[in-house]
Amino acid sequence: xxxxMLYQNPTKNSLIPLPPAPSPLVGSAFVAVGPKIYVIGxxxxxxxxxxxxxxxxxxxxxxxxxxxxxxxxFAAAGVVDGRIYVIGxCVVDTWAKSRNWAEVFDPKTExxxxxxxxxxxxxxxxWMHGSAVVNERIYVMADRSxxxxxxxxxxxxxxxxxxxLGWRGRACVVDGILYCYDYLGNIRGFDVRTxxxxxxxxxxxxxxxxxxxxxxANVGGKLVVVWERKGNVKEMEVWCAEIEVxxxxxxxxxxxxxxxxxxxxxxxxxxxxxxxAASI
Numbered sequence: 073x074x075x076x077m078l079y080q081n082p083t084k085n086s087l088i089p090l091p092p093a094p095s096p097l098v099g100s101a102f103v104a105v106g107p108k109i110y111v112i113g114x115x116x117x118x119x120x121x122x123x124x125x126x127x128x129x130x131x132x133x134x135x136x137x138x139x140x141x142x143x144x145x146f147a148a149a150g151v152v153d154g155r156i157y158v159i160g161x162c163v164v165d166t167w168a169k170s171r172n173w174a175e176v177f178d179p180k181t182e183x184x185x186x187x188x189x190x191x192x193x194x195x196x197x198x199w200m201h202g203s204a205v206v207n208e209r210i211y212v213m214a215d216r217s218x219x220x221x222x223x224x225x226x227x228x229x230x231x232x233x234x235x236x237l238g239w240r241g242r243a244c245v246v247d248g249i250l251y252c253y254d255y256l257g258n259i260r261g262f263d264v265r266t267x268x269x270x271x272x273x274x275x276x277x278x279x280x281x282x283x284x285x286x287x288x289a290n291v292g293g294k295l296v297v298v299w300e301r302k303g304n305v306k307e308m309e310v311w312c313a314e315i316e317v318x319x320x321x322x323x324x325x326x327x328x329x330x331x332x333x334x335x336x337x338x339x340x341x342x343x344x345x346x347x348x349a350a351s352i
Contacts (some may be wrong), residue, residue: 073345075127076311076336078296083154087310088337094176101149101203103156104348105179112158113144120145120162124177129350138182141172150210152223154179159212159221160200174221183268187221188249190228203244204250206269211250213239238269242346244288246295246317249325250260251288257281259297261317261325270325271296272317277311278329291349295327298347303337307346310344 073096076087097114104110110125113120120143126135140158147161156177167351174187210221210320211231218231218239235250238260243252249261251272259272259282279297286299295315303309313332319325 076168077129078335079130085312085331085333090127091134093124093127094134094136095121095123097121097123099145101144101147101161101200101345102156102348103151104350105151105154105156106210107350107352108179109158109348109350110149112149112156113140113147113161115145118141129352138177138184140175140177141186142175145258146199146201148200148210148212150203150205150212152205152208153208155223157210157221157223159187159189159203159210159219160198160214163198176223188226202239202241202243202252204245206245206250207248209264211235228304232264232267234269235264235265238262241282242287244290244295246290246293249317249319251295251317253282253286258276259295259327263323266323270323272315272325272327275315275327275329278332285344287344287347289347289349291345294308296347296349298344300338300342300344301334302340307337307342308340308342309334310338 075090077090077314079086079088100114102114107130111125122143124137126137142162144161148159150157158172164173172186174323176185176187177184188328200212204211204268212219218236220231221228241252245249251261254260260269262269281301289296295317297313299311301309301311314330315327317327
């Protein structure tokens with residue numbers, strides 16, 4: 073896996089290579105806290121790992137982080153009040169795994185603690201394919217539905233049926249709206265206040281259909297989308313767009329594409345794993 077940093081300047085935006093992670097893990101969870109990006113769990117040769125690494129974006133340097141209590145792959149993660157919550161990614165077949173199906177890490181104390189996930193079996197899915205934090209609540213999507221966890225009240229709940237049906241691909245949150253792309257490749261936003269999906273208007277003629285491989289991040293309050301596009305026979309292009317999004321007086325979501333350009337080339341067959349925004 074290769075890591076890059078988006079470098080923006082007035083003439084040309086581009087990706088700058090960063091040092092690779094010390095362990096080539098597959099199926100890790102990713103979050104950013106301040107200047108650091110955390111790589112959580114994953115597997116090596118199909119063996120789940122409890123290990124955690126952090127990339128300090130100020131110095132482009134990797135550092136080891138205390139391991140989780142149990143091994144995980146394809147878990148979900150979210151940050152609330154500076155603490156990292158990790159959910160799922162393990163089969164609940166022992167008391168220890170049941171107790172630690174969800175864990176929380178405090179970067180200040182560098183300690184892991186278990187999170188009580190209740191006694192409902194439907195909560196404890198293994199494979200997680202999406203997660204996001206909206207209004208300090210962690211939304212997690214599994215294969216058969218999803219769950220919501222609110223750290224402040226320590227309460228678990230099921231996600232709204234509308235969110236469950238419409239969430240696909242990788243998502244991000246801007247101004248309390250969860251954005252992702254639908255099965256037609258259009259960007260849509262979910263308003264948790266009303267439980268309604270809305271199409272992002274104003275970008276239809278400036279962005280391609282994001283059918284697969286796209287990922288999103290909130291960068292300074294802007295919606296940044298990264299995707300791949302075929303280049304020549306041997307290469308693929310990595311494209312990036314920065315979109316200013318807002319909700320008008322009628323509740324519609326509108327976007328204005330500030331820039332859209334190819335920022336890098338990668339070998340054919342490559343795929344984008346994730347993108348995150350770190351504060352430097």
